[in-house]
Amino acid sequence: MFEFKITSKNNRARTGIFSTPHGELTTPVFAPVGTQATVKTLTPEHLKDINASLVLSNTYHLYLRPGDELVRDMGGLHNFMQWHRPMLTDSGGFQVFSLAQTRKVDEDGVTFKSHIDGSTHRFTPEKSIVIQENLGADIIMAFDECADPNDHAYIKKAMERTHRWAERSLKAKTRLDQALFGIVQGGVDPTLRAESATFIASLDTPGIAIGGLSVGETKQEMHDMLDVVTPLLPENKPRYLMGVGTPEDLINGVLRGVDIFDCVLPTRLARHHSAFVPEGRLNLMNASFSRDERPIDPTCDCYACRTFTRAYVRHLIVAKELLAGTLISIHNLRALIRLMESIRSYIADGSFETRAPELLSQWSNNAKRIKHEG
Amino acid sequence: MFEFKITSKNNRARTGIFSTPHGELTTPVFAPVGTQATVKTLTPEHLKDINASLVLSNTYHLYLRPGDELVRDMGGLHNFMQWHRPMLTDSGGFQVFSLAQTRKVDEDGVTFKSHIDGSTHRFTPEKSIVIQENLGADIIMAFDECADPNDHAYIKKAMERTHRWAERSLKAKTRLDQALFGIVQGGVDPTLRAESATFIASLDTPGIAIGGLSVGETKQEMHDMLDVVTPLLPENKPRYLMGVGTPEDLINGVLRGVDIFDCVLPTRLARHHSAFVPEGRLNLMNASFSRDERPIDPTCDCYACRTFTRAYVRHLIVAKELLAGTLISIHNLRALIRLMESIRSYIADGSFETRAPELLSQWSNNAKRIKHEG
Numbered sequence: 101m102f103e104f105k106i107t108s109k110n111n112r113a114r115t116g117i118f119s120t121p122h123g124e125l126t127t128p129v130f131a132p133v134g135t136q137a138t139v140k141t142l143t144p145e146h147l148k149d150i151n152a153s154l155v156l157s158n159t160y161h162l163y164l165r166p167g168d169e170l171v172r173d174m175g176g177l178h179n180f181m182q183w184h185r186p187m188l189t190d191s192g193g194f195q196v197f198s199l200a201q202t203r204k205v206d207e208d209g210v211t212f213k214s215h216i217d218g219s220t221h222r223f224t225p226e227k228s229i230v231i232q233e234n235l236g237a238d239i240i241m242a243f244d245e246c247a248d249p250n251d252h253a254y255i256k257k258a259m260e261r262t263h264r265w266a267e268r269s270l271k272a273k274t275r276l277d278q279a280l281f282g283i284v285q286g287g288v289d290p291t292l293r294a295e296s297a298t299f300i301a302s303l304d305t306p307g308i309a310i311g312g313l314s315v316g317e318t319k320q321e322m323h324d325m326l327d328v329v330t331p332l333l334p335e336n337k338p339r340y341l342m343g344v345g346t347p348e349d350l351i352n353g354v355l356r357g358v359d360i361f362d363c364v365l366p367t368r369l370a371r372h373h374s375a376f377v378p379e380g381r382l383n384l385m386n387a388s389f390s391r392d393e394r395p396i397d398p399t400c401d402c403y404a405c406r407t408f409t410r411a412y413v414r415h416l417i418v419a420k421e422l423l424a425g426t427l428i429s430i431h432n433l434r435a436l437i438r439l440m441e442s443i444r445s446y447i448a449d450g451s452f453e454t455r456a457p458e459l460l461s462q463w464s465n466n467a468k469r470i471k472h473e474g
Numbered sequence: 475m476f477e478f479k480i481t482s483k484n485n486r487a488r489t490g491i492f493s494t495p496h497g498e499l500t501t502p503v504f505a506p507v508g509t510q511a512t513v514k515t516l517t518p519e520h521l522k523d524i525n526a527s528l529v530l531s532n533t534y535h536l537y538l539r540p541g542d543e544l545v546r547d548m549g550g551l552h553n554f555m556q557w558h559r560p561m562l563t564d565s566g567g568f569q570v571f572s573l574a575q576t577r578k579v580d581e582d583g584v585t586f587k588s589h590i591d592g593s594t595h596r597f598t599p600e601k602s603i604v605i606q607e608n609l610g611a612d613i614i615m616a617f618d619e620c621a622d623p624n625d626h627a628y629i630k631k632a633m634e635r636t637h638r639w640a641e642r643s644l645k646a647k648t649r650l651d652q653a654l655f656g657i658v659q660g661g662v663d664p665t666l667r668a669e670s671a672t673f674i675a676s677l678d679t680p681g682i683a684i685g686g687l688s689v690g691e692t693k694q695e696m697h698d699m700l701d702v703v704t705p706l707l708p709e710n711k712p713r714y715l716m717g718v719g720t721p722e723d724l725i726n727g728v729l730r731g732v733d734i735f736d737c738v739l740p741t742r743l744a745r746h747h748s749a750f751v752p753e754g755r756l757n758l759m760n761a762s763f764s765r766d767e768r769p770i771d772p773t774c775d776c777y778a779c780r781t782f783t784r785a786y787v788r789h790l791i792v793a794k795e796l797l798a799g800t801l802i803s804i805h806n807l808r809a810l811i812r813l814m815e816s817i818r819s820y821i822a823d824g825s826f827e828t829r830a831p832e833l834l835s836q837w838s839n840n841a842k843r844i845k846h847e848g
Contacts, residue, residue: 136789136790136793136795138795140796140797141797142797143777145777161793165789165793166764166785166788166789166793170764170785170789174767174783174785174786180783180789181786182781182782390544391544391547393548403517411540411544411548411554412511412548412554412555412556415510415540415554416512418540419535419539419540421510421512422799423512423515423516423517425796426517427517
């Protein structure tokens with residue numbers, strides 16, 4: 101279990117197969133986010149239809165509601181939400197630092213107040229592992245401390261603590277059917293990132309996560325950090341870039357040797373009427389689409405694009421019908437999953453590095469073109 | 475086209491087949507309501523999966539948003555919302571009287587202000603037909619005046635005007651691929667109802683609607699009016715009881731010779747966490763369901779019941795996840811459609827009248843039993 105087999109390489113980019121208790125994960129892969137044990141507005145059937153493989157869910161949210169013990173007693177997350185392909189849970193670390201009302205960190209853990217009802221709770225590395233074992237995802241994360249990226253002294257302290265917490269997480273783990281990943285931190289400091297990558301790589305884990313990026317740094321800083329980190333990681337472990345990202349970020353991440361991504365962006369944008377198309381982001385509420393008989397993206401094979409016009413989707417948005425969010429979510433997720441499918445085939449046939457500049461300009465450069473068209 | 479063939483009878487209850495340009499409609503039938511060209515939170519695939527046949531959409535809403543001419547130019551309602559089975563539109567009469575901000579009725583029509591933006595509009599029988607021809611449903615309605623059920627003098631005046639408007643609607647109609655139904659009015663006055671039924675039955679229409687019920691009268695009054703009206707209607711035309719209703723109403727309507735029903739109740743209740751089960755209505759937000767591993771209704775064959783536990787649906791409700799509304803909508807609509815399937819088979823085998831009391835007590839009497847259970 102948890103063997104990672106690299107099936108093709110194209111410089112630092114690689115395709116692989118990661119074996120999990122719920123099936124083989126073909127990488128590079130983009131994971132839709134099901135924060136509260138549901139990818140917002142979609143059924144598991146919709147997710148299968150867009151060829152989703154890995155789904156992420158959030159430890160912090162599920163611990164608070166409905167409770168990890170309830171999920172365990174209902175047969176675990178896979179049964180609870182009826183997703184029988186691979187799942188991943190984060191450690192709760194990022195949410196404690198970004199969502200909880202107040203928090204107090206000490207060497208042992210974090211005491212925080214729930215963003216839902218203000219009640220007081222405490223996470224430690226050991227507690228995070230107990231919760232994640234109750235939830236039962238295939239891939240779980242070590243508990244980490246997420247520091248303010250602009251506070252250098254804190255970044256270093258938080259990174260060192262994250263290393264100690266990774267060791268404690270690993271020690272606390274009891275289930276053999278879950279892969280625990282340590283998390284590389286270190287802000288945007290190359291020296292700290294290198295130190296963190298080296299330490300986390302030294303732990304006996306089947307995979308490695310890269311945290312603390314996509315939190316406000318520039319694209320260049322993200323690329324620089326990946327350029328420091330991935331060369332220091334072992335080849336034979338999958339690398340998971342947490343909370344990333346946009347289509348450009350996925351292309352840039354794969355170019356730098358990343359295998360797993362997740363992001364709420366596709367579904368969050370969908371609820372704000374914004375659709376990924378190769379030319380940029382389409383705001384489907386725009387009046388210019390009111391009589392547009394084309395699908396959201398004429399090149400897309402998803403249910404929404406196979407079935408409905410932009411005119412209909414725009415009507416649903418204007419009429420405040422929730423089906424709009426469902427349809428655009430289906431499309432946006434499929435767009436990223438389809439992008440990953442293309443990337444995998446390009447890596448396999450050796451053309452990914454050559455095609456990357458064109459792919460990047462296609463996906464990052466055309467917001468203007470769309471505006472002119474409207 | 476629009477032939478109605480009665481296939482079996484059980485006293486006044488009957489099964490039949492109504493031929494439309496989008497296929498044969500097997501009656502008695504319950505139509506989900508897609509007010510704004512979408513059955514709220516569901517895709518057409520969900521509707522096919524629950525074996526929906528007829529879908530209703532609202533003329534008043536679609537005229538205001540996105541506009542009937544836009545729908546016509548996008549290929550009509552069937553293409554716009556991608557529902558390729560039979561559709562029905564109402565005339566806008568009921569909404570003008572129940573939703574519009576202000577209205578002024580004269581012999582020619584009604585001037586009203588939009589509930590969306592306060593803009594002024596005017597419906598006449600001719601205008602309602604133009605709009606419905608632009609929308610392009612298989613079954614359309616004559617424009618009618620819906621009076622306050624407690625104002626006897628107005629009820630009579632409104633009924634007489636509804637008769638004149640029915641004649642004008644019939645005369646205005648140009649499309650041969652749409653079946654126009656006249657609407658019987660008359661409040662809860664048996665004499666007026668009889669007069670209206672006789673008049674509407676005398677018109678050359680392929681079907682007859684019964685309006686102005688389910689607007690605040692008692693169940694007994696509704697049954698009394700049906701007992702007056704349906705015996706005066708020709709056997710060979712389908713009868714459509716507008717805006718009705720609950721499972722008990724469907725059983726009682728079929729017993730009195732009704733063939734077509736529609737109601738927002740199943741989808742509206744779903745958005746308020748309430749599920750139809752044979753024993754009554756289950757409020758799935760109730761804490762007693764938090765660890766309930768049964769499906770919403772263990773006897774149901776819908777996707778929600780085949781797939782998820784009450785515990786999961788309750789979690790979605792508590793976590794304010796929209797998927798809850800989708801799943802309960804699927805279940806509630808399937809519950810009524812399945813009830814109609816049973817009723818049709820009972821009529822066909824001659825057992826409906828015998829089984830009706832048991833069916834009624836099953837569906838109407840057990841809210842208490844559920845409370846005890848919780």
